Amino acid sequence: MLNPENLQETNDFIIAIAADGARVEVALHGAHVCSWRGPDGVERLFMSPLNSWRSDAAIRGGIPVIFPQFASEGPLPKHGFARLSTWALLESSRQLDGSGLVRLGLADSEQTRQVFPHAFTLELRITFSGQSLNTELVVTNTGKQPFAFTCALHTYLNVHVAEAALYGLQGYRYRDSVDNRRIKIAEEEILHIAEEVDRVYFAVDKPITLGGRKQSMIATQAGFADAVVWNPWENGCAKIADLKLDSYRHFVCIEAATVEHPVLLAPDTSWSGAQNLECVLVA
Numbered sequence: 001m002l003n004p005e006n007l008q009e010t011n012d013f014i015i016a017i018a019a020d021g022a023r024v025e026v027a028l029h030g031a032h033v034c035s036w037r038g039p040d041g042v043e044r045l046f047m048s049p050l051n052s053w054r055s056d057a058a059i060r061g062g063i064p065v066i067f068p069q070f071a072s073e074g075p076l077p078k079h080g081f082a083r084l085s086t087w088a089l090l091e092s093s094r095q096l097d098g099s100g101l102v103r104l105g106l107a108d109s110e111q112t113r114q115v116f117p118h119a120f121t122l123e124l125r126i127t128f129s130g131q132s133l134n135t136e137l138v139v140t141n142t143g144k145q146p147f148a149f150t151c152a153l154h155t156y157l158n159v160h161v162a163e164a165a166l167y168g169l170q171g172y173r174y175r176d177s178v179d180n181r182r183i184k185i186a187e188e189e190i191l192h193i194a195e196e197v198d199r200v201y202f203a204v205d206k207p208i209t210l211g212g213r214k215q216s217m218i219a220t221q222a223g224f225a226d227a228v229v230w231n232p233w234e235n236g237c238a239k240i241a242d243l244k245l246d247s248y249r250h251f252v253c254i255e256a257a258t259v260e261h262p263v264l265l266a267p268d269t270s271w272s273g274a275q276n277l278e279c280v281l282v283a
């Protein structure tokens with residue numbers, strides 16, 4: 001899936017393998033999980049075949065880290081700068097239980113302070129084994145003033161959209177970005193993706209399941225208040241240069257996010273949010 005020739009030009013990658021053969025590929029550009037395979041070797045994340053792999057662009061697919069601004073809801077570039085920054089590798093190791101651990105870090109710099117005048121560190125902790133992947137974002141305020149941020153783990157899940165169904169969203173209040181950001185209550189027990197979907201579900205406190213024909217993916221989050229479900233459909237793909245016109249058929253984003261109420265972080269304190277993905281194979 002990844003093209004090593006291109007990658008060497010613009011990205012440094014970490015490949016980490018758990019004792020049971022589960023593996024992740026992580027780019028330092030954005031601390032971006034680009035690939036996650038279980039021991040069966042099956043890719044669980046979508047990566048766009050038209051991804052540019054340019055160091056000045058966000059990677060289209062995998063798990064973009066969104067910080068300190070979700071979407072265009074503030075003065076910063078869309079989805080903030082974390083996904084465009086070069087992170088440092090802090091650790092890549094195998095835990096006593098055989099699971100793989102990769103930790104990456106980012107701190108404020110002259111460049112980030114120009115658009116976000118605060119002192120901070122970010123850490124992304126990626127743990128994986130068997131059929132599960134856990135990503136945790138830790139934000140620490142290392143400055144003297146409080147600051148506010150919104151954030152997300154913008155996970156692109158590999159799925160045949162025509163066969164997919166989302167469970168667990170019924171009853172939540174959500175903001176519908178494809179209907180003038182109207183606030184609605186989710187009535188459907190099962191959400192099928194049959195048109196553009198771009199919703200922020202608020203105060204999500206239960207797992208969301210993306211059911212498919214061969215597997216189901218259970219997304220559980222902690223720390224993050226909200227969850228975004230996004231599929232651009234054909235009309236959206238036509239406007240996004242690094243997606244093919246039919247890419248919408250192959251992924252659904254389930255994003256663990258904090259959007260409605262920004263986190264206000266006091267000096268010398270940390271916030272953390274995690275998304276856990278568990279793949280259940282259908283016999």
Ligand SMILES: O=P(O)(O)OC[C@H]1O[C@@H](O)[C@H](O)[C@@H](O)[C@@H]1O
Pocket residue numbers: 058071078079154177198199228230240255
């Ligand atoms: O094209 P980008 O910047 O990666 O954003 C992709 C999508 O990200 C989602 O989180 C937003 O809800 C969508 O509105 C947006 O289109």
